[in-house]
Amino acid sequence: MKMMQRLVISAAIVTLLCSHAIAQRRIVDFTKFDEFGDVNCEDEAARLDKFAFYLKQQPAANAVIIFYGGKTFRGRLPKRGEAQARAARLKPYLVGKRGIPSNHVIVVNGGYAEEWHVDLWIVPTGSVLPSSERTPIPIKQIHFRKGKANPRDFRCGV
Numbered sequence: 001m002k003m004m005q006r007l008v009i010s011a012a013i014v015t016l017l018c019s020h021a022i023a024q025r026r027i028v029d030f031t032k033f034d035e036f037g038d039v040n041c042e043d044e045a046a047r048l049d050k051f052a053f054y055l056k057q058q059p060a061a062n063a064v065i066i067f068y069g070g071k072t073f074r075g076r077l078p079k080r081g082e083a084q085a086r087a088a089r090l091k092p093y094l095v096g097k098r099g100i101p102s103n104h105v106i107v108v109n110g111g112y113a114e115e116w117h118v119d120l121w122i123v124p125t126g127s128v129l130p131s132s133e134r135t136p137i138p139i140k141q142i143h144f145r146k147g148k149a150n151p152r153d154f155r156c157g158v
Contacts, residue, residue: 062122
């Protein structure tokens with residue numbers, strides 16, 4: 001009888017330990033969650049809302065946002081700083097409006113690609129960051145319009 005009780009208790013402990021380990025380590029590696037280009041503010045917010053919802057289910061994960069400037073932006077040459085100005089609203093949205101901890105949101109400038117673009121990644125805490133999937137365009141090949149971009153020109157919901 002005692003042997004049977006020990007066996008049942010041991011099995012229960014092993015089951016609890018295994019389920020706890022699985023719950024703590026749901027994300028095995030980084031995962032691309034979504035990507036988008038030049039979308040309107042409502043579409044961008046909807047994508048970030050889904051991203052935030054998933055992040056809240058994965059407390060051991062970080063949000064990694066990689067953005068890329070484009071050779072053109074809305075059919076025109078970009079201004080210097082335009083990609084950064086537009087990407088500057090992404091982290092504040094996740095932190096301020098969706099409650100994602102600031103230290104769990106990492107924004108990376110991926111350089112330049114054919115078009116302005118954002119990749120959203122789920123990355124386990126302590127994992128290496130994903131590398132760019134895009135073929136980078138050297139900045140020497142990017143032509144800019146006069147002037148610098150103003151982040152106020154890229155705000156949503158104002």
